[in-house]
Amino acid sequence: MTDLNRLFRKRIGYPENETITFEALKTVLEKAAVTIPFENLSIITKNTKEITRENLIEKLLVNNEGGLCYELNPLLYFFLVESGFDARLIRGEVFNNEKNAWSDLGRTHVAILLNHDGETYLIDSGFGGNLPLIPVPLTGEIVTSRNGEFRVKKEETDFGDFILEMKLKNKHSNWNIGYAFDSKHPVSHVCEFDEIQSILIHKEESPFNKRPLITQLTKNGNKTLTNTTFTKMVDGISTKEEIDSNGFNEYAKLHFGMEL
Missing domain, CATH: 3.30.2140.20 (Arylamine N-acetyltransferase fold)
Structure with missing residues (x-):
């Protein structure tokens, strides 16, 4: 292997x-x-x-x-x-x-x-x-x-x-x-x-060169983090939380296991 x-x-x-x-x-x-x-x-x-x-x-x-x-x-x-x-x-x-x-x-x-x-x-x-x-x-x-x-x-x-x-x-x-x-x-x-x-x-038209984005499916929905919001969908119900730039790294580690 x-x-x-x-x-x-x-x-x-x-x-x-x-x-x-x-x-x-x-x-x-x-x-x-x-x-x-x-x-x-x-x-x-x-x-x-x-x-x-x-x-x-x-x-x-x-x-x-x-x-x-x-x-x-x-x-x-x-x-x-x-x-x-x-x-x-x-x-x-x-x-x-x-x-x-x-x-x-x-x-x-x-x-x-x-x-x-x-x-x-x-x-x-x-x-x-x-x-x-x-x-x-x-x-x-x-x-x-x-x-x-x-x-x-x-x-x-x-x-x-x-x-x-x-x-x-x-x-x-x-x-x-x-x-x-x-x-x-x-x-x-x-x-x-x-x-x-x-x-x-x-390219200016690129959606990926303007702000950070992390998104991932979960067992019962999905979760998405940007530099301003953390959005979570659980069993069809969506919730959105406002965050500041200082919170991005913390949320990336907490919700996606990413050390930035």
Whole structure:
């Protein structure tokens, strides 16, 4: 077992002696969602590094930090491949449902496609609070997890040939577009994600270069911390607490286990 495999299992609390089957992926995705935060602190603090296997291990598994999609999904991809799965990384374009328009950032979302028994599935551990928590087949079939309903539709756009749609629990009454992705042009090397990181650091349209954000699913909801608020959703009931800048580090440690 490689260091990555062993450390990933330790981080999410998955036994070292258990084989990761396709049926076990739901458990892996659930455990990853509640233990590894989606956060942008390295961008805010200007403490980013090149995206490599070694740097991802150090950041996410040794230092126990979180990350964004171009960090979280490559780490999961390495773990899946080393566990014997046929997987590949892909890029996509996020849809802004409030503006009813595609983002102005290009294909800056990263996700995974996995082949199993002749079927292809979308897997994503880096989409903030919008995680399917389950492999989503590319057949249009609706799958359900505790986070809501999800489906992947075949639809040609300027950004690829498929679209992820979601109906999040306690949030959406209708289907919302998550992102479009390109199944025909997989990522050849994770060094491609240095470009994504640069875009998210420097572009004015980036939602990740303006204020700190940490968000994570919990067993019965989710929690989100910014430099001004701490919001918690528990069993469909949301509460928001105002904080000052001095409280951010304290809340990050208390609620996300992050030493800043």
